[in-house]
Amino acid sequence: MSSLAVPQAEPRAGSTPGTVQDRPPLRRRIALIPTVTLLLGAIYCLLPVAWVVIAATKSGPELFSTFTFLPGTGFADNVRDLSAYRDGVYWQWMANSALYAGLGALLSTCVSAVSGYALATYRFRGRETIFNVLLAGVLMPPVILAVPQYLLLAKADLTDSYVSVLLPQILFPYGVYLARIYAAAAVPADVVEAGRMDGASEWRIFTRIALPMMIPGMVTVFLFQFVAIWNNFLLPYIMLSDDEKFPITLGLFTLLEQGANTPALYTLVITGAFLAVLPLVALFLVIQRFWSLDLLSGAVKS
Amino acid sequence: MKSTARRQSYGAKGAPYAFLVPATVLFALFFALPIGYALWLSFRKVRVSGLGLGSGARREVWAGLENYTDALSDSELLHGALRVLGYGCIVVPVMLGLALLFALMLDSEKVRLAPVTRLAIFLPYAVPGVVAALLWGFLYLPDVSPFYFVLDRLGMPQPDLLDGGPLYLALSNIAVWGGTGFNMIVIYTSLQAIPAEVYEAAKLDGATPLQIALRIKIPMVAPSLVLTFFFSIIATLQVYNEPTTLKPLTNSVSTTWSPLMKVYRDAFGEGDIYGAAAQAVIIAFATLLLSFGFLRAANRRQKQEAAR
Numbered sequence: 001m002s003s004l005a006v007p008q009a010e011p012r013a014g015s016t017p018g019t020v021q022d023r024p025p026l027r028r029r030i031a032l033i034p035t036v037t038l039l040l041g042a043i044y045c046l047l048p049v050a051w052v053v054i055a056a057t058k059s060g061p062e063l064f065s066t067f068t069f070l071p072g073t074g075f076a077d078n079v080r081d082l083s084a085y086r087d088g089v090y091w092q093w094m095a096n097s098a099l100y101a102g103l104g105a106l107l108s109t110c111v112s113a114v115s116g117y118a119l120a121t122y123r124f125r126g127r128e129t130i131f132n133v134l135l136a137g138v139l140m141p142p143v144i145l146a147v148p149q150y151l152l153l154a155k156a157d158l159t160d161s162y163v164s165v166l167l168p169q170i171l172f173p174y175g176v177y178l179a180r181i182y183a184a185a186a187v188p189a190d191v192v193e194a195g196r197m198d199g200a201s202e203w204r205i206f207t208r209i210a211l212p213m214m215i216p217g218m219v220t221v222f223l224f225q226f227v228a229i230w231n232n233f234l235l236p237y238i239m240l241s242d243d244e245k246f247p248i249t250l251g252l253f254t255l256l257e258q259g260a261n262t263p264a265l266y267t268l269v270i271t272g273a274f275l276a277v278l279p280l281v282a283l284f285l286v287i288q289r290f291w292s293l294d295l296l297s298g299a300v301k302s
Numbered sequence: 303m304k305s306t307a308r309r310q311s312y313g314a315k316g317a318p319y320a321f322l323v324p325a326t327v328l329f330a331l332f333f334a335l336p337i338g339y340a341l342w343l344s345f346r347k348v349r350v351s352g353l354g355l356g357s358g359a360r361r362e363v364w365a366g367l368e369n370y371t372d373a374l375s376d377s378e379l380l381h382g383a384l385r386v387l388g389y390g391c392i393v394v395p396v397m398l399g400l401a402l403l404f405a406l407m408l409d410s411e412k413v414r415l416a417p418v419t420r421l422a423i424f425l426p427y428a429v430p431g432v433v434a435a436l437l438w439g440f441l442y443l444p445d446v447s448p449f450y451f452v453l454d455r456l457g458m459p460q461p462d463l464l465d466g467g468p469l470y471l472a473l474s475n476i477a478v479w480g481g482t483g484f485n486m487i488v489i490y491t492s493l494q495a496i497p498a499e500v501y502e503a504a505k506l507d508g509a510t511p512l513q514i515a516l517r518i519k520i521p522m523v524a525p526s527l528v529l530t531f532f533f534s535i536i537a538t539l540q541v542y543n544e545p546t547t548l549k550p551l552t553n554s555v556s557t558t559w560s561p562l563m564k565v566y567r568d569a570f571g572e573g574d575i576y577g578a579a580a581q582a583v584i585i586a587f588a589t590l591l592l593s594f595g596f597l598r599a600a601n602r603r604q605k606q607e608a609a610r
Contacts (some may be wrong), residue, residue: 118321
């Protein structure tokens with residue numbers, strides 16, 4: 001469990017050179033197979049991304065006439081057309097997604113942290129029951145929840161609002177699960193006990209002592225939930241009808257649907273998809289060194 | 303002294319419940335209540351009296367199991383379930399097989415470019431399912447796809463990827479592309495947790511890297527494999543975004559391609575929320591049954607392994 005705190009384990013040191021050096025050709029071959037396999041995997045995974053980067057530079061006629069991986073000349077025009085489309089509704093979608101994912105993930109990380117901490121550090125009646133019931137939420141297919149959620153929110157007159165997309169996504173059972181695992185590993189019981197001896201209230205112990213210890217794990221939880229909300233499609237699809245409130249996934253989908261009738265919109269869809277991928281890819285490149293995916297394997301071992 | 307201790311222990315007793323209030327309230331409002339409401343709706347129906355005009359002509363009444371018998375005898379729902387089953391039989395083994403393969407390769411000694419390729423393979427996780435389906439959808443379109451361009455130049459036949467059997471492969475490919483990296487990271491991190499001494503001992507015994515992978519690494523990451531299997535099965539049963547996104551690009555994805563798509567269509571397209579609720583309950587039940595069945599089988603297997 002102590003490995004939780006280490007973001008990336010060091011490569012194993014002290015491999016035995018003697019045994020391998022006796023057979024140099026074999027050694028080379030073994031090093032080659034993994035490298036080539038991984039390169040092929042990387043090419044497969046980057047292919048659609050490379051395609052959209054290039055396709056976004058093409059003007060409408062170029063898209064259908066020139067070789068796919070030949071850059072075009074229309075990128076600036078495409079971005080201008082996309083920004084002009086329905087008075088810049090595209091950028092509104094991006095801003096909406098940032099709001100849904102940013103605020104939603106922040107709130108849901110707070111809920112996960114406080115619940116995970118309580119479930120990890122206290123012994124109380126009903127602890128396992130509460131935990132198991134919360135976890136069962138993971139198994140619920142989204143549409144099972146979303147359809148009645150829509151009907152209930154409609155009764156409360158809350159559909160087609162920002163709230164209708166934000167609220168149902170705050171509780172993430174998986175986030176609570178990860179937070180519990182992390183709190184159990186990162187917050188020692190005697191530190192909590194020492195806080196009590198000093199007369200601190202339970203809330204103060206949580207915010208001043210435990211929470212700072214949980215921060216690295218909570219960064220991971222935040223990112224998971226940010227990605228989950230950013231990628232969500234079904235819930236906003238069901239809840240929203242006013243396209244000014246759409247997140248980017250739903251916006252691009254409606255653009256594609258219209259594009260089926262007017263192929264001129266295809267260049268907008270492609271440019272839009274390219275620009276929509278950028279923020280998350282950038283986020284990944286910046287934070288991939290910070291977030292501890294060890295949390296996941298730690299979760300498996302316990 | 304004694305009284306403070308008692309007061310504090312009371313505080314500690316109430317504290318966890320207080321801490322769990324936000325989660326419990328949200329669960330009650332956005333999980334329990336909707337599930338209960340869906341159950342209630344699934345036993346209701348609308349009875350239209352007379353011509354169905356005027357207030358009181360459409361009344362909601364108790365339907366008993368009618369919606370359920372309708373749903374279970376609905377061939378469209380059955381076909382959707384079979385389609386998703388076929389799709390899952392491609393996605394889950396291929397995705398996890400690749401994830402395990404890449405994780406083992408990353409973990410092998412002397413591998414070059416590991417950090418770059420690891421990041422590249424993980425990258426699709428950052429791409430929303432809708433955008434992934436959209437990108438691949440264009441790559442499947444003969445007019446813009448590089449694959450068709452190459453096939454054309456080579457004078458080879460150009461299959462329609464968005465129809466019939468190839469459609470399954472086309473959809474599976476999107477899921478494999480999006481999910482392999484995430485599962486690879488889960489397996490890879492648990493591979494990294496295996497202590498080096500285990501390998502030292504195996505090497506002294508003359509084990510080859512392949513033997514180490516098959517006899518030591520794979521059994522030791524079995525719990526991660528179980529977890530990734532579990533989440534993959536659930537995700538597969540709930541497939542919705544990808545076929546929905548491909549729909550505008552082809553005529554062969556129907557509005558009822560997957561069971562969840564049928565629930566959506568019945569609830570919002572046809573306005574039959576009662577029938578849709580019954581179908582939703584059936585799908586949820588099937589998901590629970592499958593997941594728990596799988597977990598139990600996995601647990602039993604692990605206990606057997608441990609006993610040996």
